[in-house]
Amino acid sequence: MEKLKSAVPDSLKRMVGESTSDDLPRTCSSLLDFFLHFEPFHQIVRDLADPESGLCGKSKDAALEAKRTGNQCFLRGDYAKALACYSQALRVAPFEADDMETNLFATLYVNRATVLLKMNLLTECLRDCTRALQISPTHAKAWYRRGKANASLGNYDNAVRDLNVAESVESSVGGKKQIEGELKIILEQCKRTSSSVLQHNENDLVAVDEQPQIKLRCVTTQDKGRGMASSCDISPASLVHIEEPFAVIISKQCRETHCHYCLNDLPADKVPCGSCSISLYCSKLCQIRAGGKMFRTYPKDHDIFKNLSSDLGKYVAEITLGNDSDQDIEDIPEHKHECQGVHWPAVLPSEIVLAGRVLVKSMVQKSATRDGSNLVECLELSQFYTQMDIESKLVLHIYSIVLVYCLQHSYAIELPINGVSVSQIITLVSQITVNCMTVVRMKSVDAHGLPDQFGEFSCSGNVLTSNVEQVRVGKAIYRAGSLFNHSCQPNVHAYFLSRTLHIRTTKFVAAGCPLELSYGPQVGLWDCKDRLKFLEDEYLFRCQCSGCSEVNLSDFIINAFHCVNPNCSGIVLESSVVNCEKQKCKHFTRSNKLDKYENDDIHEMPQHALDQSNGSLQISPSHCLKCGSYCNLESSRAEVNKAWTRIKRLQDSITAKEISSTAISDALGALGSLKSKLHPYNRGIAEAEDNLAQAFCLAGELQLAMDHCKASIRILEKLHDPNDIVIANELVKLSSIQISLGDITAVDSIHRISDTFSLYYGDHVNLVFPYLQSLQERQKSFVQ
């Protein structure tokens, strides 16, 4: 990119930098012309798009090497490493390759199934055996391992069937004997235990039965353009919107951990893409949905099966044929055009690869014309090319040109390469920038940073604690979902089950009111100036929401300093905050929720400042809003910065899991400095308290951890609504500490968490956050 950017002549750079969306066909055409005669550009495109030089292709040698290492690890008993090696071998193995007259894929699946069986990952083992059998139906070891996994799962009928088939396809006498021995054991077990047939569906996609019952209207306002509004009163926690994405792309940092199609966690038996070594899937169904149907060896009329009873024959057919053909598979696989081992999909920025997906899908769907000239209109999304800075415009031009060339090389799309087509891609990417949604997943981790996926309490020594973290797993375009505008005080919450967007109200919404979600910033999390800056930088608009146009108390106190007068509870603001507050057009009214400040006098301060001037805020930076005392904020800021350097050291030791008593006592000193300079409800103090809570958890000092966690929550309660999810997330930590301490008040905390999470996730709460169930189980044991 740097090479291409620096090669562009200054005059062309200027022309691109000053362009508006109307100029795009002309600027694209000029830049294309330049690159056409610039050989390094063509070399770059060849490197990115030529399968021969692609770095993400399949290699039988690399697969055999990984398999060999896997075998050695297996023999040593290093099952985790063996599992990783077999998975890597599967990722790079060419689908058609054979190894010792057996399909290499099938062998690798069976090897991996053997490791999975050793690791007691039975369902995963079963699935790998089935995958091997769908490629190579007479693979005796696959039937045998399948039988063992089924027996361990208590599926005795199927285990007996598997072993009977294994025996009939096994050629060696020794092998047959071993199977017979196993069969006897299983038949014995079967007699002792009543058979329970468990269904193990490879693609356990979440069944979503709840459907939105409310009709929404699309309305247009002058300050925000189109937006969604309710046509009736809507009660809190109502599901108002469900939508499948138009296109999705996984985050780069989640490529090894999450399914590239549905974005769920990858299981131990992940499935690789059939034609490149980039993508990984949680199941074959996801692989097919993303990459299209692969060539498959369907079971032929094997002589070997002829002696089977009709019941067993039917069973064999069921297993080996699978049920993919019955599945409702999306007819436009979004990854297919990126395959064949080329590495541009791995190298180019996610938004560009996503633009490629949108473009190909639109063209295949025929909603876009062959020359792509109506691509932008057919998506009907807003875009802000003209507002972009000079540098971004040039980068966007170059990436768009590279993308069209790559698509033509590796997919042979019919899109002509000219100023019009490239300008359409530029507009498409700028649409994606402002309209794509970040798909997030909730993850609970224990104080030691270990994932707590199974909803169990992690236990390290005597410390049992948990945090909630959000993982940004991907980006997606939802056409109707994009019509929801942003508010820093949102009344709806967006979440994702697999790739499906769900939007639910978190407050009562009166008929006709806009339904607005948060694009990231929220009142109570950041102050107004930081929110405005983020939205301008990321989404290129100036926020007009209530939080940014009406004075609210959170924005006053979130970054406030303490009055120098120790007896005064007043707040002192920096000039940047004051300037931002003064620009708000609507001012503080009694309707701003004051209940949470009932026993404080801070709510009077903005009101007081307002009344004096009859309309506009009369507040001076560096002066206490209550008593007027001057505070030298420069020296306060310097002291606060010093304190933060010390707290950061504690954060580093938390990350490194190396907590020392010196680090903690130093951070306690720093917290004292923060408290002496900052207003008691400053968010920085909440953060420092939270860090200390985590540190004390790691050090096993749970009582102190609880005190600091509570102190953090007390501040959050001043900054947010009582049922805000930010507070519930912190309560997760508090409740797990309380449980560990045997503190009965854990029950109240868990009730609050449950109420808030149900508000945000409705009936999906346990799917999104399985940890809640285990908290509730623990709560029951308290009550009994």
Ligand SMILES: C[S@@+](CC[C@H](N)C(=O)[O-])C[C@H]1O[C@@H](n2cnc3c(N)ncnc32)[C@H](O)[C@@H]1O
């Ligand atoms: C995802 S789109 C939302 C739909 C958009 N209003 C439309 O007409 O297509 C995001 C754009 O909507 C507008 N928008 C959303 N929230 C806004 C807000 N709080 N203040 C001002 N503009 C907003 C901005 O122009 C932003 O770039």
